[in-house]
Amino acid sequence: MLGSQTKQVILGIDPGTATMGWGVVRQEGSRLRYVQHGAITTPSGWGMPRRLDRLFAGVTELIRGYRPSAVAVEELFFNTNVTTAITVGQARGVALLAAYRAGVEVFEYTPLQVKQAITSYGRADKRQVQEMVRALLGLRSIPRPDDAADGLAIAICHAFSHRMSAATGVGKPRAMQDN
Incomplete structure (x- = not known):
């Protein structure tokens, strides 16, 4: 069976300062199981340091609660709106x-x-993407908010990438290096 030895919990994160979407899936061999999804939100009236503190505390709480073996984060997409790119980069x-x-x-x-x-x-x-997330995880409806569906998509992407590299021995999902 493809990747039959693989068992892991994956936290997927779609970064944002107003709404940081997240999704947790459990990979058991070739099976992918939905665990939970949600969003960490911050009020627009808060200053950036307070918003970032809330996001940090929220992600820390998710990691403590779900104990993932991997965190998958969407890379910053270059946006023509520099202000948006900077704030998303801070959340990331x-x-x-x-x-x-x-x-x-x-x-x-x-x-x-x-x-x-x-x-x-x-x-x-x-x-x-949202419809495929729903179908792949056997959910009755598309996860809401959109940012949470994106968090699940990122977690699924990691599961698929990890499973394929484990099964074939070719390639490896790119982990961030601690240099």
Whole structure:
């Protein structure tokens, strides 16, 4: 059986300062099981340091509660809106820091890699990705909010990438290095 020895809990994170989506899946061999999803939100009236502190505390709490063996985070997508890119980068940074401090290995995936893994088409639209997340995890409806569905998609992407590299011995999902 493909990847029959693999058992892991994966926390997927879709970074954002207003809403940080997350999803947890459990991989047992070739089976993927839904665990939970949600979002960490911060009020728009809060200053950036307070928002980042809330996000850090939230991710830390998720790691303590679900005890993932891997955290998969979406890489920053270059956006023409520089302000948005900077704030998403800050949110991404606190997620990476929380995982690092907890001693959990972190993996990064581009939006293109996530779409390719979930739908087999790197240019799939958001609705196609959400529908495939629903189908792959056997859920009755598309996870809400959208950011949480994205968090699940990132976790699934890691599970698929990890399973394929374990089964074939070729390639390895790119873990962030601690240099």
